[in-house]
Amino acid sequence: MTKNAVEAQKAAEPAATGTGSGTIELIYSFDRSQLPKQPKQDPSRKKPDNADDAVKKLCKGNEKFADFIAQCKGHDKPRPVEVPLALREIGGIPKPSGFPAQLPFAAVLGCVDARAPVELLFTQGFDDLYISRIAGNTLGPDCSGSLHYSLLSFAALKPQKPKGPTKPTPSVDLTKKPLRLIVALGHSDCGAVTAAVLTFAKLKEDLEEVTDPPKLFELEELLDLEGDYLPDDSVTGLLTRIHHPAVAAALDALPVGSLGTETGSTDLHIAALIDLAIYLNAAWSANQIVSLVQQYDYADADVAVGVRYGVFDPRDCRVRAGSENYGDTKDASDSTDGLLKSFGVAPGAGQPGVSVACLLPPPADLAGLRKLATEIADKIKARGKTKEGLRDLAKHFNLQ
């Protein structure tokens, strides 16, 4: 659909009523009027100048998408979300090679989970994001190599001085080096983090006291699979990366018994532990990416690659980070009162149009990770002090 057609359609739409058509419109648009004007120019959409602008672009994109999904679930007719495309990005500029150049402004280390489609949830188009996806979004050797490649190819690195005393150092063409940000993106209900918690948590002496904890599989069973069904230690290696230090820090901050000892408290504790570990795992992956990013020299400070982390929640399609907005997930499809109960957040947080902390810098070290673990765990524990709070927590973790 052309841009003009989209505008015309918007103008023709009736005001939102209580009876939407039931159609969800997510539109990839391209303005055909560009065609005769710029046959030889590069008509890329402008890329962010620096890491902060890249963070703003992604957070704004997520807010747009989450608001759109909230409107779809609600009673109002949702306004279409438009993702503009540029001619070059869809192969519209003939080149000798025939391929459009790759010019991403951000790289994302995400999970393989099908419920977390990265471009969609950030409302980005072609050639915006360079994405590595692996179960549990951990920085193993393969993803590390892919991110190294993104830095070498797309980041504005300081040019190497050519050999010879008289030759000047070449300048960096920033339009060809647009990468300004790498994001580690986790997501709620992550199967890989759940497996890491359920296998390794049982090894902790504390949890051995718990009666009848839910179990996915034992570590010993997992090791037995190696050789028969698994070619190497890829699964155990991946779970180990999640366990240390994310699951370990989550267990320390949210020990057994911190959500009471009544019936159902074990399930609640493990669900909270998994959710906390998901935040910590994303934060620690980002911490590891910082070490990788710091191996390079950038052309100047303004174009240095920044690193952030966030956690996507498929229930309300918002990305969050840190402890401030933890637990404010809302679901407009909930039929009881229109919204899922949240806990411990300011009124209005999580509702359409209300900003949340989308992407934040990772903790600098293990002490910082433990601090984050304590801040989130304290919010969970504070809410779990009353019967009503425990009910809200159970609903939040989908146990009711």
Ligand SMILES: [Zn+2]
């Ligand atoms: Zn996952």
